[in-house]
Amino acid sequence: MEIKKIFNNNVILTENDQQQEMVVMGRGLAFQQRPGDVVDDAKVEKTFILENHAVSEKLAELLKEIPEQYLVISERIISMAKQELGVKLDDYLYIALTDHLGFALHRHKQGLQLQNALSWEIKKYYRNEFNVSLKALDIIYEETGYALEEDEAASITLHLVNSQMSGEKxxxxxxxxxxxxxxxxxxxxxxxxxxxxxxxxxxxxxxxxxxxxxxxxxxxxxxxxxxxxxxxxxxxxxxxxxxxxxxxxxxxxxxxxxxxxxxxxxxxxxxxxxxxxxxxxx
CATH class of the missing domain: 1.10.1790.10 (PRD domain)
Structure with missing residues (x-):
């Protein structure tokens, strides 16, 4: 595999044998590397395939502002959600969820708790997605040590539902x-x-x-x-x-x-x- 794009020292964009774009992560994976260089397989820790080329461009911008750890967390949540719900989730969810986690964790560290006005309705009308989102909070805690409020599960639920609706606003x-x-x-x-x-x-x-x-x-x-x-x-x-x-x-x-x-x-x-x-x- 060759490096197509470098997001930061630990995250790159490459392509598999089927010409599918892949985000590849690993400590120091892109250090002193350039596009066109061969990927060091020994440093690869995590990979995931993207079907939408535009998503990789936006991920590159997002990872300039947000630690790649949040992308790792999002990938865990999305993989779990796909398995639990048995549905296809749009690639844009990697961006939306990573961005949301960055904002939610920043607010949590600042002691700011924003209530989701639709939390009660979301919990009722999208019960499967909400239950998955509760598991997502467990993943976030495992990865960061921060226990986010249940209202955040409601917000994650909306992202999961939105991802099933082919990019609905x-x-x-x-x-x-x-x-x-x-x-x-x-x-x-x-x-x-x-x-x-x-x-x-x-x-x-x-x-x-x-x-x-x-x-x-x-x-x-x-x-x-x-x-x-x-x-x-x-x-x-x-x-x-x-x-x-x-x-x-x-x-x-x-x-x-x-x-x-x-x-x-x-x-x-x-x-x-x-x-x-x-x-x-x-």
Whole structure:
């Protein structure tokens, strides 16, 4: 392997036999070396492959300001998250998470604790990612000796979710959380009940609301527009109370986001609401 770029004395960019870019780390790996020199395999301690060329450019800039130790921590967290969640995470997460860790640890050392206003909602709506983020806090403690607050797990969760959304803007993730929270609140107040967050029906409903919220903020129509008036009227009659609740949700969406929910979407919402609120309708 040849050195393509030197980030600092301990981190370089190279390429494997499949022409994939790799970030390679090791103590003194790039000391007195230049691009084009052969990588000293004996000094290599850690490698990871990048699929996005632009990420290596931004990593180079970031590592001018942040110790490479934070990149090592990020790589551990990302590898663990991929295994735990079974999903593909965008390469940009190496930059976003490393940068976040640098800022979070700096604040922690200064005794500054910033609360994540969406921590409660994030913990509820992205439970798998949040549980992974709690393990990420353990990794950070193992590597640095600093025990970050649980609110940091919520922030890491947003980065993990964002990475699964192919580079969606961070603000969009927050907006989705707020929309889902508001829609669930409508269901709770309509039926005067708390929902069973451990039930399969709740998980299905939550998944549907997340996708619904993404379509809303992207202004996308659904891919299953059938125009089936018979089915719509049947669901409306059979699940009347759930349908009334879905009307409240539709009114909220139209008033707040100027977005009209289709009949087909009303069918899906009504069925999901009926399932998740079945206790209140028995």
């Amino acid at each position: 961070f603000e969009s993730i927050v907006q989705v959380v707020n929309i889902v929270n508001d829609l669930l609140s409508i269901v709770k107040y309509h039926f005067h009940m708390e929902l069973d967050e451990n039930s399969l029906n709740y998980e299905r409903f939550l998944t549907h609301l997340r996708f619904f919220a993404w379509r809303l903020i992207r202004n996308e129509s659904t891919s299953y527009e059938t125009g089936d008036d018979f089915l719509f009227n049947q669901v409306k009659e059979q699940y009347h109370e759930a349908y009334v609740c879905s009307q409240k949700m539709a009114a909220y969406v139209e008033k707040t986001y100027d977005w009209t929910i289709s009949k087909d979407e009303m069918i899906y919402l009504t069925v999901h609401i009926h399932r998740v609120a079945a206790r209140a309708m028995e």
